[in-house]
Amino acid sequence: MLLEASGIVKQFGSLRAVDGACLAIDRGEVVGLIGPNGAGKSTFFNCLAGEVRPEAGRIIYKGADITALSPEAHARRGIARTWQVPAVFAEMPVRDNVMVGAFLRHHHAPAARRKAEEVIAFTGLAQQAGAPAGSLGTLGRKRLEIARALATEPELVLLDEALAGLNPTETAAAIELVRSIHAAGITLVIVEHVMAVILSLAQRAVVFHQGKVIAAGPPAAVIEDEAVIEAYLGARFRRRSA
Ligand SMILES: Nc1ncnc2c1ncn2[C@@H]1O[C@H](COP(=O)(O)OP(=O)(O)O)[C@@H](O)[C@H]1O
Ligand SMILES: [Mg+2]
Structure with a gap:
């Protein structure tokens, strides 16, 4: 086990952006983290990278508790992330x-x-x-x-929508780059909305919804999962009625 986050909670006022999320990552894995906008994915990344200190839960990295360490300490230990807004x-x-x-x-x-x-x-x-x-x-x-x-x-790279906004040709080039990072021995967690990217890169998909992991498994199976479809449809209906 490279990283194990358990029971992570991060609250903004009365909103629980991350609400007890758990995620274990093995060395060498490529994990796809998906879920509707506002599900808490970026906030969870912020917790893993030390940018945000969770109110509850523990993050164990290579056997050490890093939950309360600074962003620099996380980086020093080998965790790097990209920002949704560079x-x-x-x-x-x-x-x-x-x-x-x-x-x-x-x-x-x-x-x-x-x-x-x-x-x-x-x-x-x-x-x-x-x-x-x-x-x-x-x-x-x-x-x-x-x-x-x-x-x-780094040993672990967190990509927060690092491939968003690219056209299909550019996306293919970016996928190749991510593949070569993985081939170099780096473990990856990828937040990405384009399912084709998750399907082509991730060995495992983890679905976030309202700050919790609601499904996990092989990407092709996960995107067929009823709870996952419901989470996305719910979000879409809310947007439409807003
Ligand atoms: N710094 C913040 N202050 C207040 N609310 C925040 C902050 N960051 C995120 N949120 C809220 O937390 C929820 C989760 O956001 P985020 O982690 O960005 O989700 P995602 O990356 O899955 O779209 C959203 O409702 C968002 O508005
Ligand atoms: Mg985000």
Whole structure:
């Protein structure tokens, strides 16, 4: 077991965004985390990455309780995440943006730059390394977001809708990148709305609804699950009547 989160609760005022969620991740897995908007997926990621401290529950990573540790401590232990709304330094070159991640483990600029260059090549950004991050297209921004996470040399990467907003050709390229990350030995949890992405990448799908895991299993079986369909349809009906 690489990570085990149990009974995670995070409340915003009277809203329980995460309401007792449990998730165990084995080393080498690709887990797809799905569920309607507002289900608590990003907040749960924030708990796993140490950005948000849960009010209840425990997160055990490689045998140690990391629940109350800082985001930096999570990163140091090997957990990296991407943000649903990327926050890149738009005026800074792509290379320098990636170096920000590399500085976690490399304290001297030349070593951080070497690490950044390696990750830039791996993520297919070599041509744009010297260009300002703000000049990248959608796929380039996704690559950069992933590169910054990889530059911290993680063992577990949490992708929060890192593939959203891409056209089919770009999606295929992004899927290939995620596959190569997995092939490099990194464990992944992917939040993604496009089911084709989950079906092609994840070995296991976990469904979030109202802050809880309501179904889990092989992706193809899970998306046929009645409770899962109900969760999505419910959300759709609510949107329509809103
Ligand atoms: N910082 C916050 N303050 C107040 N409410 C929040 C905050 N972050 C998320 N929420 C609420 O928590 C619920 C879960 O949100 P989120 O974790 O972003 O869900 P998802 O990623 O599954 O769409 C939503 O109702 C959202 O509005
Ligand atoms: Mg989200």
